[in-house]
Amino acid sequence: MEFVPSEEALLNEELKRIRADIDAVFDALLPVPMDSRKRLVEAMRYAAIGGGKRVRPLLLAATADLFGVDRDMAVRAGCAVEAIHAYSLIHDDLPCMDDDDLRHGKPTVHKAFDEATAVLAGDSLHALAFEILSAPEMSSDPFTRAELVATLAMASGMNGMAGGQVMDMAAEEKDYDLHAITRMQQLKTGALLAASVEMGAILGRLPAEGRGGLRGYARDIGLAFQIADDLLDYEGDEAKAGKALRKDDEQGKQTFVTLMGADQAREQARALVDQAVGHLAQHGEDARLLAALARFIVERDR
Amino acid sequence: MEFVPSEEALLNEELKRIRADIDAVFDALLPVPMDSRKRLVEAMRYAAIGGGKRVRPLLLAATADLFGVDRDMAVRAGCAVEAIHAYSLIHDDLPCMDDDDLRHGKPTVHKAFDEATAVLAGDSLHALAFEILSAPEMSSDPFTRAELVATLAMASGMNGMAGGQVMDMAAEEKDYDLHAITRMQQLKTGALLAASVEMGAILGRLPAEGRGGLRGYARDIGLAFQIADDLLDYEGDEAKAGKALRKDDEQGKQTFVTLMGADQAREQARALVDQAVGHLAQHGEDARLLAALARFIVERDR
Numbered sequence: 001m002e003f004v005p006s007e008e009a010l011l012n013e014e015l016k017r018i019r020a021d022i023d024a025v026f027d028a029l030l031p032v033p034m035d036s037r038k039r040l041v042e043a044m045r046y047a048a049i050g051g052g053k054r055v056r057p058l059l060l061a062a063t064a065d066l067f068g069v070d071r072d073m074a075v076r077a078g079c080a081v082e083a084i085h086a087y088s089l090i091h092d093d094l095p096c097m098d099d100d101d102l103r104h105g106k107p108t109v110h111k112a113f114d115e116a117t118a119v120l121a122g123d124s125l126h127a128l129a130f131e132i133l134s135a136p137e138m139s140s141d142p143f144t145r146a147e148l149v150a151t152l153a154m155a156s157g158m159n160g161m162a163g164g165q166v167m168d169m170a171a172e173e174k175d176y177d178l179h180a181i182t183r184m185q186q187l188k189t190g191a192l193l194a195a196s197v198e199m200g201a202i203l204g205r206l207p208a209e210g211r212g213g214l215r216g217y218a219r220d221i222g223l224a225f226q227i228a229d230d231l232l233d234y235e236g237d238e239a240k241a242g243k244a245l246r247k248d249d250e251q252g253k254q255t256f257v258t259l260m261g262a263d264q265a266r267e268q269a270r271a272l273v274d275q276a277v278g279h280l281a282q283h284g285e286d287a288r289l290l291a292a293l294a295r296f297i298v299e300r301d302r
Numbered sequence: 303m304e305f306v307p308s309e310e311a312l313l314n315e316e317l318k319r320i321r322a323d324i325d326a327v328f329d330a331l332l333p334v335p336m337d338s339r340k341r342l343v344e345a346m347r348y349a350a351i352g353g354g355k356r357v358r359p360l361l362l363a364a365t366a367d368l369f370g371v372d373r374d375m376a377v378r379a380g381c382a383v384e385a386i387h388a389y390s391l392i393h394d395d396l397p398c399m400d401d402d403d404l405r406h407g408k409p410t411v412h413k414a415f416d417e418a419t420a421v422l423a424g425d426s427l428h429a430l431a432f433e434i435l436s437a438p439e440m441s442s443d444p445f446t447r448a449e450l451v452a453t454l455a456m457a458s459g460m461n462g463m464a465g466g467q468v469m470d471m472a473a474e475e476k477d478y479d480l481h482a483i484t485r486m487q488q489l490k491t492g493a494l495l496a497a498s499v500e501m502g503a504i505l506g507r508l509p510a511e512g513r514g515g516l517r518g519y520a521r522d523i524g525l526a527f528q529i530a531d532d533l534l535d536y537e538g539d540e541a542k543a544g545k546a547l548r549k550d551d552e553q554g555k556q557t558f559v560t561l562m563g564a565d566q567a568r569e570q571a572r573a574l575v576d577q578a579v580g581h582l583a584q585h586g587e588d589a590r591l592l593a594a595l596a597r598f599i600v601e602r603d604r
Contacts, residue, residue, distance in 0.1 A: 035469065035485070036468065036469045036472035036473075036476060036486075037460060037465045037468050037469060039468065039472075040460060040464070040465060040468040041460060044460065087425075088425075091421055091422075091425060094421065096416075096417035096418050096421060097418050097421060114398075115398035116398050116399050116471060117468070119393055119396065119398065119399060119421070120393075120464050120467055120468055122425075123389075123390075123393060123424075123425075123428065123458075123459075123464045124459045124460040124464040124465070126425065126428050126429075126459075127428075127455050127456075127458045127459030127460070127462075127464065128455075128459055128460070130432045130451055130454075130455040131452065131455040131456055131459060133451070134448045134449075134451035134452035134455060135452060142444040142445040142447070142448040142449075143444040145444070145448040145451075146436045146444040146447040146448045146451070147436075147444075149432055149435075149436035149447075149448070149451050150433065150436035150437060152432075153429050153430075153432040153433040153436060154429075154433055156425075156429045157425075157426045157428075157429030157430055157433060158339060158342060158343060158346065158426040158429070158430070160429075162342070162422050162425050162426040162429065163339045163342065163426070165422055166338065166339050166341065166342040166419070166422055167337065167338045167339060169418060170338035170341075171338075174338060183337070
């Protein structure tokens with residue numbers, strides 16, 4: 001009889017594995033130069049290596065696994081997504097943005113280095129993402145490379161993450177309702193999570209027409225992820241989260257929690273996860289990791 | 303007898319044409335949304351439309367012309383380069399970087415809008431560049447799209463423009479010699495100018511082995527461009543330049559002018575232009591516009 005690990009054991013194993021894999025690729029991609037760019041690359045490494053849960057690369061890799069994609073390729077593409085995520089955190093933490101001092105339990109990049117270096121380390125990680133995806137080592141198929149770039153660029157710019165960040169900034173002045181909050185979060189957080197799943201499908205050469213189920217899964221977990229984030233901000237433990245919490249409330253921002261109440265928000269997040277897992281039915285047991293990830297996203301404490 | 307316009311008339315005509323073309327594509331790519339991203343897209347339009355000499359897109363288009371590339375394609379790719387250039391100016395002008403109030407004769411983006419919007423407008427233009435290049439409308443050939451992305455990403459990141467910017471920031475503390483200044487400028491300004499020429503060759507499907515002459519041309523004009531910039535900073539007219547000058551001197555930075563003297567720097571720039579034009583010999587009369595551009599680069603007054 002084959003030993004089948006519990007869903008939690010499987011997930012912990014896979015989270016540990018992807019963290020090590022992503023760190024190793026970043027380490028190889030970011031050798032510290034001997035010239036005066038040393039400080040820049042050190043800041044990039046500080047932001048990119050060793051921090052974060054690596055949910056996005058694991059989403060990408062777990063999706064790619066469904067189609068038997070080589071893990072090294074999935075990790076490379078995951079590094080590109082994580083480079084975008086890391087740059088966005090550096091820029092979001094800047095004094096002129098959210099002005100945060102702590103990220104992943106350590107000083108933010110502009111605190112550990114300086115503001116100018118933080119801006120440029122973010123910009124350089126941004127460019128690195130597209131350098132990774134467009135390089136021949138990413139995939140021997142140029143169509144795959146171009147599609148990966150297009151998907152990630154669209155998810156990060158004005159019609160994705162950056163656009164959502166602007167909507168979030170405006171939320172302090174405008175009284176967003178549930179519809180507006182949902183739309184904002186779909187761009188701010190949802191777009192990059194969805195891109196991670198989509199990029200896994202692209203590596204798996206799944207034609208766009210066949211991606212409906214996976215896109216439904218991605219949409220649902222994206223929203224669940226943000227509701228969980230709002231709950232964490234509302235009732236989480238700062239030490240575990242490794243960053244300042246209760247900021248939404250201080251700024252008088254509407255969130256899923258202020259609009260629905262904590263209990264209903266939690267219920268909604270769990271319902272979304274069930275719905276997300278439902279979208280995976282056609283993949284059967286193969287989608288166990290994606291299902292486990294969906295549950296992790298709402299139950300996490302950081 | 304056919305009328306052959308003077309080199310100056312040809313150049314002015316072409317600069318006017320590319321300015322109109324680039325503005326039209328940006329205008330189409332950046333419709334102002336009805337939601338709270340309005341301010342972001344307005345800031346992107348403010349930075350991208352109507353400003354700048356458009357030297358980079360014209361370099362790209364003039365190179366592409368050598369191979370009979372459709373002008374619309376060259377303009378699209380030129381917009382991607384210009385989006386990178388525009389984002390870099392927005393971020394360079396920020397208070398934590400060069401802290402400039404004036405650019406192209408109008409308030410810088412963080413002055414006209416605010417710092418957070420400036421950071422995000424820069425980030426969004428950065429992503430837009432790769433969205434443009436990876437879109438199927440850019441080229442029907444995915445290999446061309448991926449190669450365009452790879453070339454521009456490499457030229458903008460830590461081994462290109464952003465790396466050069468960091469080296470420039472460090473120049474205040476370190477006493478750079480001519481060798482170090484040259485290396486810094488090759489990254490800071492040269493990489494994007496060289497990428498523009500390279501992308502014209504990529505659109506023209508010129509294999510990498512055949513790009514030696516054009517690369518030599520790009521390398522020489524890149525350096526000449528920066529020497530001309532240093533000369534402008536040293537002896538130029540602020541009203542014409544549309545930005546603050548004499549900043550290098552105030553900051554005690556070494557430049558080509560401080561290291562060589564203005565006269566020798568001017569001589570050096572002109573020698574580089576002659577050398578650059580020499581690299582174009584194999585293209586004969588077809589390269590007239592590239593030759594005119596090289597001369598414009600050192601003789602310009604803004």
